[in-house]
Amino acid sequence: MTLRIDLDSAVPAYRQIVDGLRILLVGGKLAPGSELPSVRRVAVDLGVHFNTVAEAYRTLAGEGWIDLRHGRGATVLRRDAPTVNAEKVTEFRQRLRALVAEMQSQGASAAKLSVELRQLAGELEV
Amino acid sequence: MKPEFLLAVVPLLLIGVLFQYMPLITRRGIYFSASVDPEFPRSEDGRRVLRSYRWQAALWTILACVLAALLVPQSPQYGVTFPVLLMVVGLVYSYWLKFREVHDRYGLRRPEVRETSLSPATEGEGIRFWVVVPPFLALAAAAFYLHAHWDQIPAQFPMHWGINGEPNRWANRDFLGVYGALLMGAVMNLLFLVFAWTLVHMSRKSIMLPVTLRMLEVLLYPLTLSFVTASLMPLVRVPLWIVPAVILAFSAGLFVWAYQKITAPVATGETPEPQNDSYWRAGMFYYNPGDPAIFVPKRVGIGYTMNFANKAAWFVLAGILLIALMPALMKGK
Numbered sequence: 001m002t003l004r005i006d007l008d009s010a011v012p013a014y015r016q017i018v019d020g021l022r023i024l025l026v027g028g029k030l031a032p033g034s035e036l037p038s039v040r041r042v043a044v045d046l047g048v049h050f051n052t053v054a055e056a057y058r059t060l061a062g063e064g065w066i067d068l069r070h071g072r073g074a075t076v077l078r079r080d081a082p083t084v085n086a087e088k089v090t091e092f093r094q095r096l097r098a099l100v101a102e103m104q105s106q107g108a109s110a111a112k113l114s115v116e117l118r119q120l121a122g123e124l125e126v
Numbered sequence: 127m128k129p130e131f132l133l134a135v136v137p138l139l140l141i142g143v144l145f146q147y148m149p150l151i152t153r154r155g156i157y158f159s160a161s162v163d164p165e166f167p168r169s170e171d172g173r174r175v176l177r178s179y180r181w182q183a184a185l186w187t188i189l190a191c192v193l194a195a196l197l198v199p200q201s202p203q204y205g206v207t208f209p210v211l212l213m214v215v216g217l218v219y220s221y222w223l224k225f226r227e228v229h230d231r232y233g234l235r236r237p238e239v240r241e242t243s244l245s246p247a248t249e250g251e252g253i254r255f256w257v258v259v260p261p262f263l264a265l266a267a268a269a270f271y272l273h274a275h276w277d278q279i280p281a282q283f284p285m286h287w288g289i290n291g292e293p294n295r296w297a298n299r300d301f302l303g304v305y306g307a308l309l310m311g312a313v314m315n316l317l318f319l320v321f322a323w324t325l326v327h328m329s330r331k332s333i334m335l336p337v338t339l340r341m342l343e344v345l346l347y348p349l350t351l352s353f354v355t356a357s358l359m360p361l362v363r364v365p366l367w368i369v370p371a372v373i374l375a376f377s378a379g380l381f382v383w384a385y386q387k388i389t390a391p392v393a394t395g396e397t398p399e400p401q402n403d404s405y406w407r408a409g410m411f412y413y414n415p416g417d418p419a420i421f422v423p424k425r426v427g428i429g430y431t432m433n434f435a436n437k438a439a440w441f442v443l444a445g446i447l448l449i450a451l452m453p454a455l456m457k458g459k
Contacts, residue, residue, distance in 0.1 A: 001245050007238035030244065037244060040418075045242035045330050047401075047417045 001029060005046055013048045017056035025065045025076065032078035036066060134194040134206040138213060142187030145217045146180055149224070152426050153333070153388055158221065159409030159425040160229035161236050171232060179224045186216035218408060225409030233403060243331065253322050257343045261315055261350035265308050268354045272304055275361055279304060283360040291366055304357070311353025317449065318342050318349070324442075325421055325430060334423035337387045338430055341380050348376040384428045407434075 001024065005016040024030045036042075039057060043050045057074050060066045064082075066074045100113055149157065154164045157172060158179070166172045190213035197205035272279070276299075284293030285303070297303035322342045325335060352369045401422075405414040412422050413435045420438050421430040432439035 002241045002243055004239060004241040007240060024244070037242060040327070042242050044328060044419045046240045047238075047330070047414070047419065049416065050418055 003042070003046075005048075007047065013046065014052050014056050014059075017042070017046070017048075017053060018059050021056070021060055022063075022065070025060070030076050032076050034076045036074040036076065038073050130202045130205075131195060131198050134198050134202075134209070135191055137206070138187060138190050138194060138209060141210065141213060141217070142183065142190075145183045145187075145221070148221075148426055149176060149179065151385060151428060155234075156425050157232075158224045158228045159406050160225055160233045160403050162228060162232055162234055166228075166232055175224055175228060179220060182220040182223075183217055186213050186220065189213070189216070218410065221410065222408035225406070229403050229409075235402075238402060240330075252326050253319065253339060254343060258315075258319060258346060261346040262312065264350050264354055265311050265315075268357050269305060269308050272308075272357060272361070276304075279360045285356070285359070287366055299360075304360075307353045307357040311350055311357075314349055314353070315346050318346055329419055329421040329430060330423075332423045333388055334428070334430065337384050337428065341384055341429070344376065344380055348373045381428070388428060 003017065003020045003024075005013055005020065007013065009016065011019075021030070021036075030036070036057070037045075039050055039053045043053045046053070057066065057068055061068045061074070064079045065077060067077050068074050100117075103113055104110065150167075152159075155161060157167045158175065162172075167176070190209040193212060194205060194209040197208060199205070279299045281299050282296050283299070283303075284295070285297040285307070286295035287293050297306070302309075319342075322339055325338060329335060348369075351372055355364050355369050358364070401412075401414070405412055405417075406425060407413050410426065410431075412431055412433050414433055415435040417433055418436070419433055420436050420442065422433055423429075424431045432443065434440070
């Protein structure tokens with residue numbers, strides 16, 4: 001299991017790390033109790049500053065995904081799914097629409113995006 | 127021809143030969159430290175660049191030999207230093223020119239995609255305890271042997287030999303005189319292990335990591351052998367040529383093994399570390415302020431080099447220089 005980031009991407013490294021780990025956490029690939037590599041290990045491997053990784057870990061800890069203990073790395077927590085409110089759903093919809101529009105502006109057809117979204121929905125239902 | 131001149135020419139020729147073949151000691155997809163198509167080195171342009179570089183390297187070697195011929199009779203000590211310096215600077219300059227040519231005309235821009243493993247560390251990635259302990263046991267065994275035969279050690283004995291095989295430095299039968307070589311051996315072995323530990327914890331995973339770790343582990347053996355032999359010299363007569371011969375054989379064997387490893391089909395599947403070529407100054411010196419790694423795999427040669435943008439790397443370099451100059455500094459006191 002690997003975490004991959006693109007240093008040339010316009011998306012900041014911090015955001016890529018948070019998003020990449022969150023996908024693994026939500027999908028259950030990082031099970032509760034498993035240890036994440038140390039901040040130093042991840043920073044050296046990805047070639048980013050220690051603070052970038054530390055900030056990403058703190059964000060995930062703030063969301064309740066991981067437990068950070070000084071000198072003991074990060075441990076994945078068992079996390080009860082919080083109840084999502086209407087405001088969050090609206091925000092999600094807006095971001096998804098913005099992303100779809102961005103892809104369309106870059107030449108992706110509506111049909112292609114529809115297939116992608118269906119595939120994603122299928123993965124969520126499994 | 128004077129022996130001093132011959133002694134000066136041998137290292138110059140060795141450096142010359144090393145630089146002739148250096149561009150070939152690299153991973154697939156890298157040529158003169160620039161990112162290229164893996165097939166480029168075999169293309170007509172790739173061969174032409176290598177030929178041109180080799181001519182330049184040969185010219186620098188000849189120039190350095192001529193300079194040595196002029197300077198050595200005047201000053202045997204500095205008559206070697208200046209030609210070596212001139213040659214290394216010239217060769218690095220030639221290499222830099224070729225790096226720029228390959229990068230500008232044939233280079234590839236690889237996306238800087240990096241990854242880290244989220245799985246627990248797998249075996250074989252660290253230092254193997256059972257491999258590194260025997261050299262320390264050998265040093266301890268030699269110390270016990272010397273202690274047990276203390277009375278048989280001469281009051282004064284040779285501890286260093288010149289190139290002509292004649293002793294040129296002597297030691298007394300006291301604690302430092304008898305055990306000094308073993309202590310130095312233990313310190314050297316520990317330094318190797320500290321370096322290996324730093325690589326494991328402060329460098330990226332790459333085919334170069336296990337290769338370098340295995341090399342460091344194995345090099346403890348000839349290193350220990352040389353210190354054990356030196357310490358036992360007052361009691362046991364060992365031909366002087368044995369230690370350099372063993373070190374040379376180990377080094378040659380290790381080099382061949384490492385070269386095969388980094389160019390093996392399994393290694394060629396690995397993407398060379400996706401770094402922008404611009405981080406490599408003169409194609410040899412890594413300088414990336416955004417990278418927290420202290421050591422990064424070399425683009426040319428086998429092993430690791432330092433990230434010169436990292437302050438910690440300069441401390442490491444200062445430490446290495448201090449250790450290298452220690453004998454001279456101690457001698458001066």
